[in-house]
Amino acid sequence: MNYLSWNYRRLGNRQRVRELSELVRANGPNLVFLMETKKKNSYMEKIRCRLKFDNMFLVPRRNLSGGLALFWMNDLDFHIHTFSPHHIDVVNVFGNVKGSLTCKRKLLAKAESKAIIGQGIGQVKVLREEIDKLMELEECMWNQRAKTNWLRHGDHFHSRATERNKKNFISGLEDEYGTWVEDENIVGELLNGFYSSLFSSS
Incomplete structure (x- = not known):
C-alpha cells in the first residue's frame, strides 16, 4: 500500500494545494493523511474531489487550529476504529x-x-x-x-509458543527393562531403536 502523510499547514494557500496535487499525481498513493488542515468540511470536500479520492474522513478543527483529514481509494476497505483531535485509528478490512x-x-x-x-x-x-x-x-x-x-x-504469543515447546519436549523414556531414563543420549538411542524396528517390521 502506498500512502502519503503530511503535517499540512496553510492548506488554504493555493501553492500548497498545488504541491499536494503534484505529489499525489506523481506518487499515486492509495491513502493520504493530512494534519493541521485548519479548514472546514466543505473546503476539504473540494480537496478530496481535486485529488480524485473516493472516500474521506475528517476530524474537525478546533476554533482555528488542528484538523485531520484521511482520503482513500475504494480498493482499500477501511473501518474507522477510534479518533480524536490528535489521531485517526483505522482497521483494514480484508474481505x-x-x-x-x-x-x-x-x-x-x-x-x-x-x-x-x-x-x-x-x-x-x-x-x-x-x-x-x-x-x-x-x-x-x-x-x-x-x-x-x-x-x-507479542508476550501472549511468546508464552503460548513456550507452552507448546514444553508440551512437545520429551524429558525421559522407559527402556525395555522398565527403567526410567532421562539421559539425552540414551533417550535418543531408545527413540532411534524403536522407530528402526517399527519401520523394518513394516
Missing part, C-alpha cells in the same frame, strides 16, 4: 480485497479464453496488472495485521 481478487481472476480466465482466438488481448494485460496490485495490497495488509497482532499480543 473487499479478497472479493476483488476473486472477481478479477474470474474475469481474467474469461479474457484469456477469448485471447486464445485473438480477442481482448489488451484486457488480459489490464486484468493481470490489476490482480498484481491487489495481491501486493493483500500482502501488505497481512503484514500490517501480523505486525499489529505482535505489538498487541
Whole structure:
C-alpha cells in the first residue's frame, strides 16, 4: 500500500494545494493523511474531489487550529476504529480485497479464453496488472495485521509458543527393562531403536 502523510499547514494557500496535487499525481498513493488542515468540511470536500479520492474522513478543527483529514481509494476497505483531535485509528478490512481478487481472476480466465482466438488481448494485460496490485495490497495488509497482532499480543504469543515447546519436549523414556531414563543420549538411542524396528517390521 502506498500512502502519503503530511503535517499540512496553510492548506488554504493555493501553492500548497498545488504541491499536494503534484505529489499525489506523481506518487499515486492509495491513502493520504493530512494534519493541521485548519479548514472546514466543505473546503476539504473540494480537496478530496481535486485529488480524485473516493472516500474521506475528517476530524474537525478546533476554533482555528488542528484538523485531520484521511482520503482513500475504494480498493482499500477501511473501518474507522477510534479518533480524536490528535489521531485517526483505522482497521483494514480484508474481505473487499479478497472479493476483488476473486472477481478479477474470474474475469481474467474469461479474457484469456477469448485471447486464445485473438480477442481482448489488451484486457488480459489490464486484468493481470490489476490482480498484481491487489495481491501486493493483500500482502501488505497481512503484514500490517501480523505486525499489529505482535505489538498487541507479542508476550501472549511468546508464552503460548513456550507452552507448546514444553508440551512437545520429551524429558525421559522407559527402556525395555522398565527403567526410567532421562539421559539425552540414551533417550535418543531408545527413540532411534524403536522407530528402526517399527519401520523394518513394516
